[in-house]
Amino acid sequence: MRTIRGRAAFLGVVFTLTVTAANCALANAQDPGQASQQGSQQSQQSGTTATSASQSDSKDKSQSKPPDTAAPLASAQDPANTKGQQTNRILGVMPNYRAVSANTQLPPLSVKGKFILASKDSCDYTSIVFAAGLAGVRQAQRQDPEFGNGMAGYGRYFWRSFADQAVGNYFSEAILPSFTHEDPRYYTLARGGFLHRTVYAFTRILVTKNDSGSTGFNYSEIIGNGFAAGLANVYYPAQDRTLRNTGVNWGEQVVADGLANIVKEFWPDIHDRLHRKK
Secondary structure (H helix, E strand, O other): OHHHHHHHHHHHHHHHHHHHHHHHHHHOOOOHHHHHHHHHHHHHHHHHHHHHHHHHHHHHHHOOOOHHHOOOOOOOOOHHHHOOOOOOEEOOOEEOOOEEOOOOOOOOOOHHHHHHHHHHHHHOHHHHHHHHHHHHHHHHOOOOHHHOOHHHHHHHHHHHHHHHHHHHHHHHHHHHHHHHOEOOOEEOOOOOOHHHHHHHHHHHHOEEEEOOOOEEEOHHHHHHHHHHHHHHHHHOOHHHOOHHHHHHHHHHHHHHHHHHHHHHHHHHHHHHHHHHHO
16 A cells, blocks of 8 residues: 555656646746736827827917817826736735736637746745745644654655645646636726625636636636645545545635635735825
8 A cells, every 4th residue: 555655646746746847937938918918008008109199299289279279188097097907916925927907808818828827826936935834834733644754754745735736726727727718817807896896706716707708617716626636635645535635625725716816806906005105
């Protein structure tokens, strides 16, 4: 039995490191969604420049007319267009690459783009720090005594904690969305009351956009995290491979993603308030 578990753990290590190493290189590339947003911003800036030029021409023509007949100049930037603008990180720390600013239309992500998003979330330094901290807590609680103590035992806890995150990210953000043609990004609502936006954000674990632009059931979130929870049984000890533990791990990940969506939804409001205070 120990030989079987050892081989299973080895396969788990190989799978995790192979997938992560192959795709972490893609994380250095520009996110297609981010590039699209930049392209949209550049288009808006170009439109603003053209509008300013047109207004300048109109102003030159209106100089020959009486002042009271000149039309007022329009605002260079509509404040409504700046509401719900996301940043790449929350509080400068938490990765926020999958959040799309409100009132932003983006082209569908390619398969490569979906793997880039999963790689950004999995390879981010905060993911490594979180896995390291979680491994320390698990070792202190001796959740799996057979992993041992000291640095060797800590290493066994650490790579499994990292694998849990990476496998979950790739299944729910890249692998499943590529097959189901779903968009793994979170689209900010930024309108309505607090309760309305909270319900919207949390229910995105059940509803998502498709590559075609329509909405449907979020198979990637539900089934993808289910696959990840099931795969974890390959590299965890036998006593952890129960149906109950698998179900708990699956439920915790889905709920955590729902809570993360709520944070993403209200982050632009928090960011604007902090910016105004500064």
